[in-house]
Amino acid sequence: MAKVAVYRKEHFNAAHRLHNNNWSEEQNKLIFGKCNNENYHGHNYELVVKVIGEPNIDTGFVIDTKELSNLIQKEVIEKFDHKNLNKDIAAFKNIIPTAENIAIEIYNILRPQIETKLELQIRLYETERNFVEYPS
Numbered sequence: 001m002a003k004v005a006v007y008r009k010e011h012f013n014a015a016h017r018l019h020n021n022n023w024s025e026e027q028n029k030l031i032f033g034k035c036n037n038e039n040y041h042g043h044n045y046e047l048v049v050k051v052i053g054e055p056n057i058d059t060g061f062v063i064d065t066k067e068l069s070n071l072i073q074k075e076v077i078e079k080f081d082h083k084n085l086n087k088d089i090a091a092f093k094n095i096i097p098t099a100e101n102i103a104i105e106i107y108n109i110l111r112p113q114i115e116t117k118l119e120l121q122i123r124l125y126e127t128e129r130n131f132v133e134y135p136s
Helices: 025-036 065-080 099-113
Strands: 004-016 041-053 119-125 131-134
Touching: 004 065, 041 065, 041 099, 065 099, 099 119, 099 131
Parallel strands: none
Antiparallel strands: 004 041, 041 119, 119 131
16 A cells, blocks of 8 residues: 655744853854853744554544644643753753754654654754754
């Protein structure tokens, strides 16, 4: 049977600071610029979760989009929305919360909860023009 891609789009707002504790303040400012603001800065993130697989013979669904939405809400949005990623999300205590690392973390949260026969991809928009995909 043919594979089909199903997409679910959600959004969340969060603050972060790009800062490497192993570097000097000068190097952090040089590399990260305004994103190194010591008072943090925020984004209105757009999250697109892509699930690929064969439609179920009984339901016609690759995945029930309502169940997918509920999963994303519970496991990602409730944890990330209106949070300071550096301070409130344990995964970013020692990892810089770049869009790349946020996408990987969201993937790692969702992957164990979606059937292994289904492929999963995360697309995260930090701005309208800047986005990442994992895995690529």
